[in-house]
Amino acid sequence: MDSVVLIYKGIYILAIFGISLLIATYSTYFERKIAAFIQDRVGPNRAGPMGLLQPLADAGKLFFKEEFIPANANKTLFILGPGIAMLVAAMTSAVIPFGDTLILGETSFDLIAIDVNIGILYIFAVVSLGVYGLMIGGWASNNKFSLLGAIRAASQNISYELAMGLSLIAVLMLSGSLSLKVIAEQQAGFNWNIWYQPLGFLIFLICAFAETNRTPFDLPESEAELIGGYHTEYSSMKLGMYLFAEYINIFVVSAVMATLYFGAYNFPFMENLRNAFDDPVLGNNVVTILGVGVMFAKIFAFIFFFMWVRWTLPRFRYDQLMKLGWNILIPLAILNILLTGGGILLYDYFTQG
Amino acid sequence: MTLSERMYLPAIAQGLGITLKHFFKKKATINYPEETRSRSEIWRGLHVLKRDENGAERCTACGLCAVACPAEAITMTAGERKKGEEHLYREEKYAVTYEVNMLRCIFCGLCEEACPKAAIFLQDDKLAPARYERDEFIYGKDRLVEPLKTTETK
Numbered sequence A: 001m002d003s004v005v006l007i008y009k010g011i012y013i014l015a016i017f018g019i020s021l022l023i024a025t026y027s028t029y030f031e032r033k034i035a036a037f038i039q040d041r042v043g044p045n046r047a048g049p050m051g052l053l054q055p056l057a058d059a060g061k062l063f064f065k066e067e068f069i070p071a072n073a074n075k076t077l078f079i080l081g082p083g084i085a086m087l088v089a090a091m092t093s094a095v096i097p098f099g100d101t102l103i104l105g106e107t108s109f110d111l112i113a114i115d116v117n118i119g120i121l122y123i124f125a126v127v128s129l130g131v132y133g134l135m136i137g138g139w140a141s142n143n144k145f146s147l148l149g150a151i152r153a154a155s156q157n158i159s160y161e162l163a164m165g166l167s168l169i170a171v172l173m174l175s176g177s178l179s180l181k182v183i184a185e186q187q188a189g190f191n192w193n194i195w196y197q198p199l200g201f202l203i204f205l206i207c208a209f210a211e212t213n214r215t216p217f218d219l220p221e222s223e224a225e226l227i228g229g230y231h232t233e234y235s236s237m238k239l240g241m242y243l244f245a246e247y248i249n250i251f252v253v254s255a256v257m258a259t260l261y262f263g264a265y266n267f268p269f270m271e272n273l274r275n276a277f278d279d280p281v282l283g284n285n286v287v288t289i290l291g292v293g294v295m296f297a298k299i300f301a302f303i304f305f306f307m308w309v310r311w312t313l314p315r316f317r318y319d320q321l322m323k324l325g326w327n328i329l330i331p332l333a334i335l336n337i338l339l340t341g342g343g344i345l346l347y348d349y350f351t352q353g
Numbered sequence B: 001m002t003l004s005e006r007m008y009l010p011a012i013a014q015g016l017g018i019t020l021k022h023f024f025k026k027k028a029t030i031n032y033p034e035e036t037r038s039r040s041e042i043w044r045g046l047h048v049l050k051r052d053e054n055g056a057e058r059c060t061a062c063g064l065c066a067v068a069c070p071a072e073a074i075t076m077t078a079g080e081r082k083k084g085e086e087h088l089y090r091e092e093k094y095a096v097t098y099e100v101n102m103l104r105c106i107f108c109g110l111c112e113e114a115c116p117k118a119a120i121f122l123q124d125d126k127l128a129p130a131r132y133e134r135d136e137f138i139y140g141k142d143r144l145v146e147p148l149k150t151t152e153t154k
Ligand code: SF4
Pocket: B065, B068, B069, B070, B071, B072, B073, B074, B100, B104, B105, B106, B107, B108, B109, B110, B111, B112
């Protein structure tokens, strides 16, 4: 790798990190705004114009709160918990293709931090690590409510990861690759996976809600039963990091869904637009930049959907949650794999036979 | 339950539709200090001690308002008007101190009805605002007496 590419990658990774932090910060603001709008209120509007400085005020407040560690807590692990949650959340966005290729002069820049050929496996591996953050934090608090919340989080995440992985296999059967970049490229134009995988998408979406601990599956922190769940004993910025990690996870999961099912940075008629320019380099760059915008529009739409659902649905009961995961989603996901396999065979039979 | 009911998804879509409708609805919020809800014309708000047409205080410290008050929110001490104070107090006897405890007051308006001198009224456009200390709710004459008409100070 020559130094230009190395420097570019460094800058790009920093930028992606900054963007995910920024989006997570402002997710808290939009969460409150959307909650308010759905409940016929106006939401935070005092800090800055339209309340836009509210996230800064919230973060400032969290920083000034007392840093409290319970007397009998395991101190190292207690501090490690939110750290892991945050680190893991921030790591996942590395393999997501936010755009196609920019061509500047002689060099072309891929708008993806690291194009590993096992991108989607990497995301799954790292996201599953996130459960350690919750588990360690909940256990180290030495509080039965925290522990119960952590156990709930762990069992819920593990159960839903299965269905999520199975629903994903159908996509991988279509694409024949684990690399997110390849999956994105195959959905050029309007050839999105959602048209082939509506059932798979539905399963993935439901699992995504469960994986990010969002309503209707926010049982690990259900206030009525568990006070605050695994973060009951946390205060100050350690609590802030847990909450922050949740929003980064939402961002990443939205990005993954947009990439896997909604064509990532692809949009209809992009080939026509590319050919409309005489200069192929210029055409490519215009389409790429537009594609980045499209990608973020899709991500924001998903984030909005997450919040919209949160303020619409009540929480599931724990046995309902487990039943949905094991008895309904997993068989459905397997059925989906069979259907996809059958579809592929039929397609091959008719096109080649 | 039928199959479509057991799938929950139609019901969820319906619910999402309802919340989306509310999302675009006109908001019920009133930004309080900047905007206020319109009040009835006979709203009983913060007390005021009136002056007469010459700017002299009308109250004669007869104590009828304090007697009428069901919450015992009013206390006063009476004093005799000195020579040369005729422009300040209308009657020979006047209230040296006059206090209404807004934490006790229930804003019933009985003081207003009891007053023979038409001196105390509850305003329809002012409320007793929130404060940090309890003793700040005891309103003395400095905050109760109607300010002098600006025509006189000109
Ligand atoms: S309004 Fe009623 S409670 Fe208040 S001071 Fe007057 S008489 Fe007393």
